[in-house]
Amino acid sequence: MNIERVMVIGAGQMGAGIAQVFAQAGLQVKLNDMNQEALDRGLSGIEKRMLRAVEKGKMTEEEQKESYSRLSGTTTLEAASDCDLVVEAVVENMEVKEKVFRKLDEVAAPHAILATNTSSLPITEIAAVTKRPDQVIGMHFMNPVPVMKLVEIIRAIQTSDETYQAIEEMTKKLSKTPVEVEDFPGFVSNRILMPMINEAIYTVYEGVATPEDVDTVMKLGMNHPMGPLTLADFIGLDTCLYIMEVLHEGFGDSKYRPCPLLRKYVKAGWLGKKSGRGFYSYE
Ligand code: CAA
Ligand code: NAD
Numbered sequence: 001m002n003i004e005r006v007m008v009i010g011a012g013q014m015g016a017g018i019a020q021v022f023a024q025a026g027l028q029v030k031l032n033d034m035n036q037e038a039l040d041r042g043l044s045g046i047e048k049r050m051l052r053a054v055e056k057g058k059m060t061e062e063e064q065k066e067s068y069s070r071l072s073g074t075t076t077l078e079a080a081s082d083c084d085l086v087v088e089a090v091v092e093n094m095e096v097k098e099k100v101f102r103k104l105d106e107v108a109a110p111h112a113i114l115a116t117n118t119s120s121l122p123i124t125e126i127a128a129v130t131k132r133p134d135q136v137i138g139m140h141f142m143n144p145v146p147v148m149k150l151v152e153i154i155r156a157i158q159t160s161d162e163t164y165q166a167i168e169e170m171t172k173k174l175s176k177t178p179v180e181v182e183d184f185p186g187f188v189s190n191r192i193l194m195p196m197i198n199e200a201i202y203t204v205y206e207g208v209a210t211p212e213d214v215d216t217v218m219k220l221g222m223n224h225p226m227g228p229l230t231l232a233d234f235i236g237l238d239t240c241l242y243i244m245e246v247l248h249e250g251f252g253d254s255k256y257r258p259c260p261l262l263r264k265y266v267k268a269g270w271l272g273k274k275s276g277r278g279f280y281s282y283e
Helices: 013-024 036-055 061-069 077-082 094-107 123-128 161-173 189-205 211-222 228-235 237-251 260-267
Strands: 005-009 028-032 071-074 085-088 113-116 136-141 150-155 177-182
Touching: 005 013, 005 077, 013 028, 013 036, 013 061, 013 071, 013 136, 028 036, 028 077, 036 061, 036 071, 061 071, 077 094, 085 094, 094 113, 094 123, 113 161, 123 136, 136 161, 150 161, 161 177, 189 211, 189 228, 189 237, 189 260, 211 228, 228 237, 237 260
Parallel strands: 005 028, 005 085, 028 071, 085 113, 113 136, 150 177
Antiparallel strands: 136 150
């Protein structure tokens, strides 16, 4: 299948990064957000990052202009009608995602593949709300998208081999490494990463060490590029909580219970870097 035109839904930190890598790989990209301000922020963030790459000599000015001109913004899902692939990256909430997929199924071209960047929600359940479940798949990028090399490709039970192969090929075209994963809670990445982050939060909650000291232990002791609490702030504490809830409910195992301190921070609106406050404060 030839994929030339792509729509990315959600212009937050993931959607904007995903749109950027598609545009840099030569595809025509529509970036969608329901919120005009978020869309403008997403597009200007992409431009800033591309200009920084030019300053660093990693991209020519001409390449930057060409890549950026392949991007356009939209606030309507109907704009997906001429796209070959749609990648959804809206908030990690099943109700919201199902609503988006129902609408996409109505408005997208019959041949279009509908992919989701969900961190943990069941792809099989998302596929089931459409009339093209064989063309629904998980395409899980890592944050920050322009830097991280991995894409987990998650097969719903209904996903066809043709859909899988098209997404695997697309991932390689983006110069990323695909890993095939079956549809179970948290897939591979977040089934392993998120309990570590949750445990780091418990360590702070129980007064064992400060956030700074927990992060120092993991950075200097285990050579992690970021400590787990800095990483949680970077991912977004709301997203971390959603993922822990999916693991807890999906496996029915108490080892995945979200730390009460994580719940409290999310209730307070302390969502990490994106809200200006989480385990750390951001100007
Ligand atoms: N967006 C785009 N590019 C970014 C960026 C961002 N938010 N932050 C940093 N970069 C780029 C920089 O521009 C720089 O690029 P060049 O090498 O081309 O100049 C490069 O990353 C390195 O940046 P810095 O030197 O400023 O900083 P660093 O060396 O500390 O690296 C980092 C920053 C790459 C983010 C590094 O700290 C890191 O790898 N952290 C861990 C990230 C991680 O674990 N991600 C996975 C999260 S889990 C997930 O995504 C799944 C999920 O479902 C929740
Ligand atoms: P975010 O909060 O930064 O952005 C979400 C964007 O979606 C917002 O701009 C919001 O306005 C928009 N939106 C919400 N509902 C919408 C709708 N119905 N139609 C169009 N736009 C809508 O979130 P994010 O961190 O970019 O995460 C997005 C998705 O990617 C989630 O499913 C998350 O689990 C997943 N993910 C996140 C990370 C991470 O590190 N943050 C990593 C991998 C995957």
